[in-house]
Amino acid sequence: MGAATSLQPALEEFSKKYPQNVDYNFAASGILQQQIEQGAPIDVFISASFKQMNTLEKKNLLVFNTKKNLLLNQIALITPKNNPLSLTNFPQLAQLKIKLIAIGEPRSVPAGQYAVEVFKNLGILASLESKFVYGNNVRETLTYVETGNADAGIVYLTDAKSSDKIKVIALADKKLHTPIIYPVAVIKNSKSQQIAKKYLESLQSETAKKIFQKYGFGIAK
Numbered sequence: 001m002g003a004a005t006s007l008q009p010a011l012e013e014f015s016k017k018y019p020q021n022v023d024y025n026f027a028a029s030g031i032l033q034q035q036i037e038q039g040a041p042i043d044v045f046i047s048a049s050f051k052q053m054n055t056l057e058k059k060n061l062l063v064f065n066t067k068k069n070l071l072l073n074q075i076a077l078i079t080p081k082n083n084p085l086s087l088t089n090f091p092q093l094a095q096l097k098i099k100l101i102a103i104g105e106p107r108s109v110p111a112g113q114y115a116v117e118v119f120k121n122l123g124i125l126a127s128l129e130s131k132f133v134y135g136n137n138v139r140e141t142l143t144y145v146e147t148g149n150a151d152a153g154i155v156y157l158t159d160a161k162s163s164d165k166i167k168v169i170a171l172a173d174k175k176l177h178t179p180i181i182y183p184v185a186v187i188k189n190s191k192s193q194q195i196a197k198k199y200l201e202s203l204q205s206e207t208a209k210k211i212f213q214k215y216g217f218g219i220a221k
Contacts (some may be wrong), residue, residue, distance in 0.1 A: 001025065001031040001199070002040070002184065003030070004048035005137035006111070006156045010215040014208055022199065028137040030108025036061060036187055044198035046070060046184045046203075048138075048156075049110035053183045063186040063193055070203060071182040072218030074157040075114050075172040080148050081163070086167050087152060090118060094127045102144035102153035105134040110180075111141065115154035117177040142166070156180070158216040181220055 001024050003011055008026045015022050025032065025042065033052040036042050037059065047053045056062055079087055085097055093101055095141070104112030119125040133150050135141030138159050145153035146165040153166075162169045184203060186196040202208060209219050 001044050002027070002035065002042040003046040004029045004032070004110070005139050006048055007046060007071075007182070008139070009162055010035050010212050010217065011157075013065055013214075014203075014211050017207055017211075018202060020195070020199075026137075028104065028109040030110075031137075036189070037052050039050055039189060041191075042187050043190035043192055044184065044186055044200055045108055047110070048073070048180070048182055049113065050181065050183060051113070052202075053185060054152075056185075056187075061188050063188050063190070063197075066200060067183055067185040068200070068204070069220035070184045071212055072214075072220055073180040073182065074174075075111070075118060075177060075180065076155055076157045076160045077152060077169045077172070078145050078155055078160050078166045079143075080145060080151045081167050083169070085151055089170050090122055090172065091124060093131075093152060094124045099131060099151075099200075100133050100144075100150040100153050101128060101131045101134045102135055102141045102150035104138050104141050104154075105136060109135065109137055109141075111138040111154065111156055114172075114177045114180060118154070118172045121176040135199070149167045182217075189203070195201065 005026045029047040029052040102114040106112040144150040190196050
């Protein structure tokens with residue numbers, strides 16, 4: 001089971017209620033995409049964006065008719081809990097007093113891709129690029145802010161909710177980025193496709209939905 005890092009707390013709780021043992025591989029969606037392309041033993045993939053899943057579909061690496069929209073998320077601007085620089089919105093990140101901004105590596109981390117979209121649509125990307133500190137996944141990005149190694153960061157709302165060391169300053173207007181939808185699918189290389197399909201169905205159960213919502217995810221229609 002390969003899943004975007006932002007899903008770790010929710011899926012680990014769900015695994016306690018699922019009758020069979022599931023081995024999870026949590027990483028940035030782009031890294032998981034590459035692993036699947038290279039033949040890694042991943043039965044089910046949950047991506048944090050369409051980009052990676054669509055690439056696998058175009059390469060005929062998904063089991064036909066198993067791709068589903070599973071979850072929704074939001075982009076949050078965070079600072080260390082004491083917010084020493086008194087940030088209140090995204091445009092203020094361009095101020096000189098903001099030295100370091102943690103975002104996911106945009107080439108492999110969807111949260112980083114969404115962050116770049118937000119900055120570009122606000123017209124502040126060029127003024128921020130020299131400040132970026134890149135995380136290999138969204139949890140690492142969160143850690144940069146938790147430890148004070150970045151003045152601010154861009155993560156999913158679900159990750160922000162998992163930490164008591166940071167403060168959510170603002171949520172990005174949904175018009176500023178492509179919709180944050182987590183698709184799921186069974187991988188064609190799986191040697192246990194029927195078991196994988198049953199697991200995928202369980203992710204859409206009421207039990208799973210309640211757990212996902214507990215961690216701040218929306219349920220895709």
